[in-house]
Amino acid sequence: MTYYRPIASVDPSRPTGALPLAGGWCWFSQVEVLRRDAVAEVVPVSALPGEVRDRLSAPRAVFGGLAMDRPQIMGILNVTPDSFSDGGKFLAPEAALAQARAMADAADVLDIGGESTRPGAAEVAVAEEVERTAPVIGALRAGGMTIPVSIDTRKAGVARAALAAGAGIVNDVAAMGFDPGMASVVAEAGVPVILMHSIKTPATMQDDPRYEDVLLDVYDFLKARIAVAEAAGIPRDRIMVDPGIGFGKTAAHNLALIRRLSLFHALGVPVLLGASRKRFIGTIGGEALAEQRVAGSLAVALAGVAQGVQVLRVHDVAETRQALRLWQAVRGEAE
Numbered sequence: 633m634t635y636y637r638p639i640a641s642v643d644p645s646r647p648t649g650a651l652p653l654a655g656g657w658c659w660f661s662q663v664e665v666l667r668r669d670a671v672a673e674v675v676p677v678s679a680l681p682g683e684v685r686d687r688l689s690a691p692r693a694v695f696g697g698l699a700m701d702r703p704q705i706m707g708i709l710n711v712t713p714d715s716f717s718d719g720g721k722f723l724a725p726e727a728a729l730a731q732a733r734a735m736a737d738a739a740d741v742l743d744i745g746g747e748s749t750r751p752g753a754a755e756v757a758v759a760e761e762v763e764r765t766a767p768v769i770g771a772l773r774a775g776g777m778t779i780p781v782s783i784d785t786r787k788a789g790v791a792r793a794a795l796a797a798g799a800g801i802v803n804d805v806a807a808m809g810f811d812p813g814m815a816s817v818v819a820e821a822g823v824p825v826i827l828m829h830s831i832k833t834p835a836t837m838q839d840d841p842r843y844e845d846v847l848l849d850v851y852d853f854l855k856a857r858i859a860v861a862e863a864a865g866i867p868r869d870r871i872m873v874d875p876g877i878g879f880g881k882t883a884a885h886n887l888a889l890i891r892r893l894s895l896f897h898a899l900g901v902p903v904l905l906g907a908s909r910k911r912f913i914g915t916i917g918g919e920a921l922a923e924q925r926v927a928g929s930l931a932v933a934l935a936g937v938a939q940g941v942q943v944l945r946v947h948d949v950a951e952t953r954q955a956l957r958l959w960q961a962v963r964g965e966a967e
């Protein structure tokens with residue numbers, strides 16, 4: 633199997649023959665060709681098979697109301713007692729609603745979750761998870777908020793209730809592999825889905841995770857999950873992928889994935905990066921407190937945008953918006 637990683641650039645001078653990366657703000661004129669059993673080589677885009685060129689450069693369809701030709705900010709709202717960085721802060725419905733309102737100014741989409749998936753977290757019963765999430769989504773809609781909402785869940789019943797309450801996207805950290813009913817809920821509702829890579833369950837995922845090649849293994853997994861989703865009747869233009877930073881990964885695994893994130897554009901669907909406040913940012917950045925990891929989180933988010941990642945899942949939406957505005961202004965891009 634051959635893997636094609638577009639070498640993303642945002643340099644203002646663009647060589648003749650360069651292609652837009654996924655129809656977005658980056659361009660590429662060279663591709664790193666990777667194989668499991670061979671040394672990587674860099675080739676010009678002119679040497680690529682036509683279908684690979686097309687898949688890497690084609691514009692991505694609007695996803696759940698979000699244009700994919702510019703970076704989008706997904707604000708995290710955990711309605712849980714135990715999430716790793718904001719656990720307990722927004723468990724009361726009024727607190728959750730106030731936080732949703734505060735985030736809606738700077739975020740393009742809100743990701744609402746009722747079960748922590750931090751390493752070691754225990755499973756939450758469906759009824760409990762529905763009770764935490766659906767009323768908040770319903771109240772936000774009743775209050776006139778029209779911002780797109782994704783439901784962060786592995787469970788079909790939770791997704792169904794959230795969609796009925798007004799969510800429009802399903803974000804599944806188990807890539808529809810946890811609950812056998814998830815694919816049909818998504819397919820029947822006709823909503824888009826985010827498929828994230830993870831190994832095992834949150835309770836055990838950090839027990840010595842190993843890969844043959846983390847980048848290529850995650851790529852193969854996501855490719856296989858896209859095939860499962862398509863077979864279940866979910867069209868490709870309603871699928872987004874996410875390498876799952878911190879889910880069954882060491883700091884070295886996370887860095888290897890972030891360094892070559894642009895590979896995932898070869899799957900032909902938009903890509904999401906969720907690194908906000910995660911442990912490796914604390915380890916490398918020297919910050920034990922998750923809430924104090926905004927600077928490191930921004931550095932990683934911008935590294936993702938520089939590789940054409942379409943959605944940034946973050947806790948610090950206002951700070952990320954500010955960073956993105958400046959990043960875009962320096963490049964001479966209007967927001």
Ligand code: HH2
Pocket residue numbers: 708710712714715716717745747748749750784803804805826828874876877904905906907945
């Ligand atoms: N990370 C977390 C939860 N959901 N979904 C996607 N698509 N990508 C991610 O990286 C991702 C995710 C974990 O972070 P958080 O929601 O802040 O914490 P917790 O799981 O403890 O609630």
